[in-house]
Ligand SMILES: NC(=O)N[C@H]1NC(=O)NC1=O
Ligand SMILES: [Zn+2]
């Protein structure tokens with residue numbers, strides 16, 4: 001009889017299509033067997049998951065961990081600990097906010113060496129598209145980037161320039177020929193720059209003014225443009241962090257036309273509004289900005305109906321000093337990679353009857369398939385990596401500042417109460433988070 005490394009018994013498995021009670025046996029980091037009853041099997045380690053739900057180790061396809069160069073904002077070690085505590089076992093790190101940004105092979109190697117040494121969980125790196133690095137895209141692809149990222153409007157970081165339309169189009173032709181995916185921050189540079197200048201000239205510091213200076217139609221305009229380029233170049237496109245279903249409409253139409261496009265939203269667009277931004281201030285500042293409650297509700301409908309492909313945190317941390325004072329001057333970016341699952345459970349599962357399978361899709365199978373990891377990641381299935389998250393759906397907790405593993409402890413969610421607590425996180429069969437602490441700590 002086989003001797004397994006770990007057997008997890010009596011849990012409710014959250015799969016893509018159903019939630020089923022089953023036992024899981026792990027050998028050499030892989031799921032070796034899933035069966036209704038493995039009580040006769042022998043394991044070196046036995047875990048009783050009675051009363052717990054088991055999610056696939058989640059994939060956060062959108063974080064900014066900022067090393068090298070800005071590790072004082074967030075590092076790979078602190079960021080990946082926060083992920084393990086939040087049930088995320090694979091992250092895709094964005095090419096910007098680190099210095100140098102990941103826009104060529106040397107920068108890739110630099111970041112990859114740090115991540116290899118310091119990350120507690122699995123990861124992949126995004127490569128950047130900026131004016132002038134067309135000749136680096138093939139190298140980056142050969143390095144193993146998960147995809148490429150471009151900004152259609154200012155990124156907030158000088159060394160990561162926005163891609164003008166000529167750069168975008170040329171990059172898309174190149175990426176299509178390489179078989180890659182281009183992720184875009186889709187806001188119109190013209191609209192955000194012009195309206196932003198009017199707001200800052202008036203020094204209007206209200207949340208509403210900030211939100212209206214980066215309006216939904218600015219996202220729609222940028223998305224329509226990139227979809228036209230996608231049609232022309234046949235480049236696969238992933239639209240990140242949409243804030244409204246109005247942005248979704250052209251994407252759904254493009255999908256119907258056969259354009260290869262997927263779309264992401266983030267936990268903050270599903271749980272916070274422009275009124276929250278007014279109360280919370282810069283800690284809840286992001287781009288695109290937070291919207292009205294009706295937009296939040298409509299986005300949930302889209303998530304539940306399957307029209308949103310992936311949910312990523314867009315964890316974009318900074319020094320705490322950069323998230324204080326003037327709203328217009330503060331850093332645009334929300335620290336949120338530890339709390340994505342909590343928000344999906346509290347706001348989605350508990351408050352809106354969202355099936356748990358939606359989480360398994362949007363943070364499991366969908367990103368795994370989109371970015372070519374489905375052989376190892378993204379679902380609880382035999383032969384895949386034993387990346388598993390044990391969650392007590394009924395255990396409530398109030399998020400405290402000290403609970404955060406971030407380099408800079410700040411979050412718009414502190415003080416909120418969430419139902420659904422991560423009890424244990426396994427990466428390839430190894431415990432990386434165990435009830436209140438990361439392992440090794
Ligand atoms: N530079 C950077 O991380 N920007 C991110 N922050 C944010 O709120 N939206 C972004 O694109
Ligand atoms: Zn962005």
Ligand SMILES: [Zn+2]
Nearest residue numbers: 062094314316
């Ligand atoms: Zn981002």
